[in-house]
Amino acid sequence: MLIDTHCHLFFDELKKDLAGVLSRASKLGVTKFICVGTNIEDSKESYDLALNYENIFSTAGVHPHDSEGVPKDYLNQIKELLNNQKVVALGEIGLDYFRNISDRKTQKKIFREQLELAQETNKPIVFHNRESDDDILKILSDYPDVVGVSHCFSSSYEVAKKLIDMGFYISFSGNLTFKNSHLPDVAKKLPINSLLVETDSPFLSPVPYRGETNEPGRTRFVADYLAQLFNLTINEVANVTTENAKAIFNFS
Numbered sequence: 001m002l003i004d005t006h007c008h009l010f011f012d013e014l015k016k017d018l019a020g021v022l023s024r025a026s027k028l029g030v031t032k033f034i035c036v037g038t039n040i041e042d043s044k045e046s047y048d049l050a051l052n053y054e055n056i057f058s059t060a061g062v063h064p065h066d067s068e069g070v071p072k073d074y075l076n077q078i079k080e081l082l083n084n085q086k087v088v089a090l091g092e093i094g095l096d097y098f099r100n101i102s103d104r105k106t107q108k109k110i111f112r113e114q115l116e117l118a119q120e121t122n123k124p125i126v127f128h129n130r131e132s133d134d135d136i137l138k139i140l141s142d143y144p145d146v147v148g149v150s151h152c153f154s155s156s157y158e159v160a161k162k163l164i165d166m167g168f169y170i171s172f173s174g175n176l177t178f179k180n181s182h183l184p185d186v187a188k189k190l191p192i193n194s195l196l197v198e199t200d201s202p203f204l205s206p207v208p209y210r211g212e213t214n215e216p217g218r219t220r221f222v223a224d225y226l227a228q229l230f231n232l233t234i235n236e237v238a239n240v241t242t243e244n245a246k247a248i249f250n251f252s
């Protein structure tokens with residue numbers, strides 16, 4: 001069994017055929033899903049999905065892109081969602097200096113406020129980091145009790161190593177499989193018991209479906225790629241990454 005630890009099932013492309021999406025996933029051995037919120041509205045939608053499907057879990061949080069214009073009481077709204085058992089993490093939060101859709105100062109402020117909430121509620125975080133390694137590491141080091149997942153990892157081995165030493169898991173998505181990616185060299189140097197797999201659907205479809213709308217079932221291609229890199233069977237990769245996900249998200 002594989003878990004897609006990061007997908008956005010509330011996007012129209014996936015939502016309009018959710019039954020088909022989930023059944024195709026099941027045929028590929030992907031049977032659990034963490035639907036990750038990016039703002040208050042879709043965090044609520046994610047929780048609704050978690051309530052309606054036994055094998056869907058959700059998160060609640062504000063993405064760096066959505067940092068500007070958060071409702072005044074956004075922290076309370078996240079906190080309320082986090083009270084529910086099926087809401088397994090605070091996220092996705094973080095920094096994105098590649099697209100800079102919200103200004104950096106606001107991104108940092110909203111990231112810190114949500115880290116404080118993670119500390120207070122004892123929930124793991126799921127964070128997004130695009131071209132913001134230095135600030136991510138600096139800010140996370142101010143919250144030493146907070147652990148979680150570096151999702152869609154795309155940085156260097158040195159950054160991965162530092163994050164693992166701080167108690168974080170490293171999650172790989174379809175970009176691990178892209179031609180000329182530096183990520184296979186990073187991944188194979190990391191301990192497999194710190195790794196997770198995800199799709200980030202509907203984005204980042206792995207080879208051989210690159211450029212298409214991504215679906216949670218394609219977690220399988222990321223896991224197959226890791227199996228090759230580590231010289232393990234797909235079952236071994238599925239078992240380890242599933243145990244890792246259960247450990248960090250505290251679900252059975």
Ligand SMILES: [Zn+2]
Binds near residue numbers: 127
């Ligand atoms: Zn992300």
Ligand SMILES: [Zn+2]
Binds near residue numbers: 036
């Ligand atoms: Zn995402």
